[in-house]
Amino acid sequence: MIEGIGVTKVFRHGRSDVVAVDDVHLNVIPGEFVLIYGRSGSGKSTLLGMLGGLINPTSGVIRVNGLDIGNLSDAMISEVRAKEIGFVFQFSGHIPTVTVLENVMLPMLFYRDGPGSLSRAVELIRRVGLSDRADAYPCTLSSGEMKRVAIARALINSPPILIADEPTGDLDIDTEYEIMQLFQQLNSEGMTFVMVTHNLDLVPFGTRTYRMDRGKMMEIPRPLPGVTMTKEPNTHLDHDAGTAMNEL
Ligand SMILES: Nc1ncnc2c1ncn2[C@@H]1O[C@H](COP(=O)(O)OP(=O)(O)OP(=O)(O)O)[C@@H](O)[C@H]1O
Ligand SMILES: [Mg+2]
Numbered sequence: 373m374i375e376g377i378g379v380t381k382v383f384r385h386g387r388s389d390v391v392a393v394d395d396v397h398l399n400v401i402p403g404e405f406v407l408i409y410g411r412s413g414s415g416k417s418t419l420l421g422m423l424g425g426l427i428n429p430t431s432g433v434i435r436v437n438g439l440d441i442g443n444l445s446d447a448m449i450s451e452v453r454a455k456e457i458g459f460v461f462q463f464s465g466h467i468p469t470v471t472v473l474e475n476v477m478l479p480m481l482f483y484r485d486g487p488g489s490l491s492r493a494v495e496l497i498r499r500v501g502l503s504d505r506a507d508a509y510p511c512t513l514s515s516g517e518m519k520r521v522a523i524a525r526a527l528i529n530s531p532p533i534l535i536a537d538e539p540t541g542d543l544d545i546d547t548e549y550e551i552m553q554l555f556q557q558l559n560s561e562g563m564t565f566v567m568v569t570h571n572l573d574l575v576p577f578g579t580r581t582y583r584m585d586r587g588k589m590m591e592i593p594r595p596l597p598g599v600t601m602t603k604e605p606n607t608h609l610d611h612d613a614g615t616a617m618n619e620l
Contacts, residue, residue: 373564374400374533376425379432380587381418392418394587395432402532405555405565407575410584416568417462417537419584423566425449425461430492436533442468444481454483458531462541464522466510473506476524480546484527499554516542522613523551527558534558536567540574552577 381393393415395501400406400423401492410416421427422434425441434441436452444452454461458479473493480488498505500520510518526534534555540548548571556577559565567578574579581592 373402373436374398374566375433375435376419376423377433377435377486378413379419379422379429379434381415381427381616382421382430386389391587393422393429396589398423398582398589400564400566402528402601403559403562405559405577405579406567406582407578407580408582408584408589409570409572409575410567414584415587415589416584418506420537420566420568424457425453426459450482451511454479454529455486456532456557458526458529458534460519460522460526460534460536461542462537466518467520468510471507471509471522472502472513475510475521476528479525479528487526488530492530493524493528496527500524501550514542515546516547519543520547520551531563533566536565538568538570540571548574571588
């Protein structure tokens with residue numbers, strides 16, 4: 373589905389080179405929920421950016437559904453991204469002059485025949501808990517609310533793959549587990565996830581876990597020693613919501 377072979381990214385800092393991602397090999401299989409954690413500056417966002425076709429690797433190959441995206445034109449990469457990949461950025465930007473609802477619907481402009489629709493946008497906004505802010509402008513939202521708009525936007529076209537860079541970073545624990553429940557449900561319906569988190573409590577949500585350390589990535593065998601969930605996944609979510617999403 374997404375395959376990275378010997379993926380490396382070197383940034384030049386003044387006179388020295390920083391190897392942000394160092395010879396990473398990763399094969400994401402359809403239906404997986406891959407979690408990546410690691411210290412600040414260990415290369416997680418750079419890796420996700422390369423997997424999503426946003427950052428060119430210095431060396432190595434990235435294939436999305438068998439297509440080497442290094443060999444594609446910018447227009448073709450954009451098309452692959454619009455159809456195949458939802459991306460939740462670590463620092464999400466929104467168009468300030470349009471509402472939450474319109475921001476969520478924005479990716480539909482780039483994939484006109486896609487599954488995105490007004491009713492799906494409304495349902496996703498409900499699922500991320502922002503129904504009462506659908507008509508609000510981004511500058512009036514808290515950072516956690518903006519993050520949830522970014523999650524809904526990344527899901528609008530029902531992408532086969534969701535790449536999410538600390539999607540729950542600004543959220544309180546209840547909202548975090550609600551978002552993780554939404555992700556888990558979408559994952560059980562077949563959506564593939566590659567997600568970066570700082571929160572080790574989320575490890576049980578993953579089907580495969582990696583740790584990054586100074587650009588190197590290593591798989592962590594399950595179960596992770598010493599890691600337990602501090603809280604059961606929330607059960608107070610609206611159970612009809614799953615049915616509603618299936619119907620969209
Ligand atoms: N565009 C860039 N130009 C130069 N250096 C960069 C660039 N992007 C990232 N880096 C450097 O690459 C390294 C990895 O950065 P990255 O953002 O991938 O880390 P991260 O693991 O996502 O950190 P965090 O947990 O703080 O988000 C850091 O040393 C960073 O300074
Ligand atoms: Mg980062």
